[in-house]
Amino acid sequence: MSLTSIAFTVIVLFPLPAWILSPFIATKMGGGKEDEEDTKVNSILNIQYSKLRQSLIINSPSLSMLGLVAIVVWLIGSQYPDLRPWLTGLGLAIGCGLLVRRFLLEIEWKLAGGSVLAAIAQSDMNTPDQIIEQVTRKLYELSLADAAIALRQLDQVTAQALVCFPPTALPDQLTTPKLFAEALTYKRTLFYANYPATPKAVPILVAKGTQSLAVLPLRKEQTTQEQGAILLLWYRQTSLPSYQRRFLDLLLAQLHTLLRLQTTTFRLEQLKARYNAILEIPQGVVFVDVSGGQGWLNPAGAKLLGLEPGEAEPSAIAQAMAILRSRMDNQQEIATQAAQLFSQPQAEIHDWIWKFSQPQPLVLSVSSLPTDGQDIQGRLWLFNNITEKYFAQQTLAKRTAQLEMVNEQLETVNEALRFTQFSVDRAADAIFWIGQDGRILYVNYAACRLLGYPLNDLLSMKIHDIDANFTVESWLAHWQILKQCGSLSLESHHRSKNGKHFPVEVRISYLEFDGKEYNCAFVRDITERKRAEKALRWEREKAERLLLNILPQPIAERLKQETCLIADRFADVTILFADIVGFTNLSARMPPTQLVFLLNHIFSRFDQLTEKHGLEKIKTIGDAYMIASGIPTPRKDHAEAMLEMALDMQIEIARFNQFQDENFCLRIGINSGPVVAGVIGTKKFIYDLWGDAVNTASRMESHGIPDKIQVTETTYKLCQDKFLFEKRGQIQIKGKGKMTTYLFMGRK
Structure with a gap:
């Protein structure tokens, strides 16, 4: 029974209905001075809003959750028959709690409308439009709508938006009051749970994403034609419970009464103000x-x-x-x-x-x-x-004849001057007139906005106070240069009032006027342009680095300039193929992540060696590594550089084995001869080699000896004077027949 009582209490009183707390809150806040009235009203609104919002969020129990609870209770009751009376009591408590809680919610939402409007009526809002704005905001927050719009009907086909939450929710094309004509006719709130399926749905609202719509008609007075509506928009399918709809109808009825009273009061105040104005x-x-x-x-x-x-x-x-x-x-x-x-x-x-x-x-x-x-x-x-005016007119009439001709001439000049001054003051670029001593003599409105200073503050400053590139000494030198050139264009940095530095583009002209010298500077903030240029430069560099990681630099430059096929023939090139012996067997007993890590470590060191020797890495094929020497830039020592590379690769694999406690070795094959190199295809570019010399180099590796470097007779003849070789003799090469090969032993 204790568990049942607790369940009943929790369901009924959690969350505690706002109407229970509101009298105590109002009593507690009832005292105080008159100048605290606005604070009290806002506090009551905030508390009422938070309670109603909480009630709205958890007012309806989920059917799926209730179903799950019922299944759990049934399973427990079937397994433990002794608990059935307790479970029955608990279920009755929960059911009764939900019914009582729904009854309390009905009362709460019924009193909420009066509470909200009473609080608004106590505030210092004087006009009906201000009341409509506050009510629209509260409806927007309490109903959890995605948008709320208050409209006023101007005529039969045009409407005006009084307020919109959020400001971007109202389509520009929504100008017809037909949307709320039906609600005004029936004088009640209309709710469309599936608005797109409604025959009278406004296409613009549907295109905006409206799924559910509530229309609350408004009329300030019964005798006036000024009317409108409050629209609540949901961009999701929404279903309002019956007590929430009654809340909207009650709020609407009380709002009409308040609007009529407020309109009458407002007009009475206007009449009193007019009467007092007449008296004064x-x-x-x-x-x-x-x-x-x-x-x-x-x-x-x-x-x-x-x-x-x-x-x-x-x-x-x-x-x-x-x-x-x-x-x-x-x-x-x-x-x-x-x-x-x-x-x-x-x-x-x-x-x-x-x-x-x-x-x-x-x-x-x-x-x-x-x-x-x-x-x-x-x-x-x-x-x-009109004593003063009359005598002034008499005096003016005597002088008018004398000044008419002069006025006609001056009017033309003044009009031109006013237009010029207007154009300068409202120019988009900041304009400065600067004296020879660097003092700022004139600025337009754009300069004040750019630097954040009031006009009078700028007119008491010198140019080096705002321009980071100028000092007192450098300004004098700049003045002499400008006086000789007549005009200059440069980039500088200005300091705003808050100390922020930003780049500017400055165009300065030297002027002489009325016997005095001036500098006229047009200044434009180029922060966005610099940021865009920096971003573009960074993206270009990133693309360059990515392209250079794929292709040799000369080929990458040609590919950017040419759209045709790139293929070049090279007569003297040395190709190396290297394969890690035993790596395939290792892949069967090692996790893929660790295997790729080891292979990446080895090949990264090989990449560094290719840069060291000025060679070109072509590609990797599994655990095989392919390098070329003499392309894309030809070199006479292509074979010698490749043999040096092969020696360093063996040293590097030995160092790797020492630190990683592995027993890898390389099988390396090298051949020299003519090849065709280029880039083919339109996607996933790769710089590749073709020709018999490439196939022969691959055969040297596949028919080679582990931990040895096998070269063809062609490569041997190119390097026999500087390196040591051991003749292996003739061996059978697949696709080539018998060939004489040599094992590279080292330097002489």
Whole structure:
């Protein structure tokens, strides 16, 4: 029974539902100052998110795992009948635990929507779009979707993306709101477990890899046409449980309510801001009801009329305006307009000019408009103080005639100068103007971005502060050289603000302007080009090394230049074949790895000997080694060099036996004569030899004596003056008949 209780508790309470912890967390975080409100909201969201995510990951037990557990329980119960009551109780506990846990998950996901939206509502987000962005982000994280997109419908065929997680998930061609038209019609969340099989599937989303899709319709207000949807995309087949779908519907319903409230609040704040802005404008505003029941003045209008701001009796406003008109200097000019205004209630008059000279100069621009807002008819007066502007315009008018011709000429020049300055400032290359003392006199925006310095910092520096190749002394010498040449192009290294050195290409020109000397430098960052050149050079060197490991250098160079067949005839060449005696038998009793290791060790030493004697290794055939002397570069001592090589090979195999405790010996055959050498085929190139001389050298090795060097009579005649030989006599050679051969004994 203890085991049963433990199993039931673990299944029900692991992981602990988030709705159990959230009241305690909210209580714990309820205190604090007002400036900590954002931190508390974010903490609640993070805790809610982590609990829901954990619940989502492990909410559904795997059928295969339950099946495996059932099989194990059945096997144990069949083997141990006494345990059947215990196993039965344990199984009932697990089943009940799963049912209770699913019930708790239903409650948890139901409360999760309200908890998330409540936390968002308590944050400092003011606009509906910000709320939609936060909800989209949370849905993206909680649903484990591969992408989440919030769309706004602009018209019947166009949509706008408000937010996208991740930013690259939205195809550029997705511009139609037909995708969420059905969800808006039914006002509920639509989920497509197999989206590509849906008849109305959007091809662009299918091409993006969408396998499952959820559409949550959005509408900020019931009376507005501004609507849209939140799309959740899975690039894998996904199945949402019923409680998760109810969570989405509940979250959607609460989100609509919150959006309507937030939209109303936002618009109310806008209206208040507009009202306050009207109160604070410097223009005087006066409103009078047509019925004479009420009047209103803003602070500027009240100061002008000598009244208190706010509500005022229309009679007091009319009396104050009459006193103001009586002090005008140009009453006759506006008499006709005033008669029209008072005779036609709907008349509009704009930009009256009221001039006053007492008690101080004053010029007002007055407009009068009828209003009809919210069934309240009246007249709105606007007073704008244009004294300074008016007198400035009068002064300007006197000088305009004198300056018109000059302005026309200067306009053309200024336009060209502005265009030139704009082009220089926004050039892609960094541009520096440098004085004779090395001080930086001008830089464009690209130079600031390149070096990471603000503009003012660069203008207080000298060129050797940023160019690693210049010092105070070297700059003076550079100046003289540039003055003689006129222009230079060079590569240098610049130092950025963070101390990083990077290569640059610099084009410098010497200029004289207004009696002063300058250097104009165009600088381009070539870091990527240098990196690409280095990588290309390294790849080329690697390819060269690989090719030289396969072919002789002269042949490799010809192969790179020629595409035809490479075959050359050589009249005087010496060929050596060497075979390790007993190596074949050794392969039957030695592991392959160790066998290859020994063979590689021996042949590596032979390769070093070929380089030492200037010979050309042709190839290896099993445990046989083939070398040629006199190719691809002919040499007169080809036979002598090959005999020296044969002696060193015997010394090397003896040294190998000493260190490896082996008893290997070589059987070596050598022949001299004409051959044809070249490269054939188009794949897996190899430099090879053909001819009777090659076959004869091979026969010298195969018919030779272990630990001896057998040579033909041709080779003997070439080297008999410098080396010792022992005549073996005539022996039967396969394919050749009887031949006279010699055993090479050593140097004289």
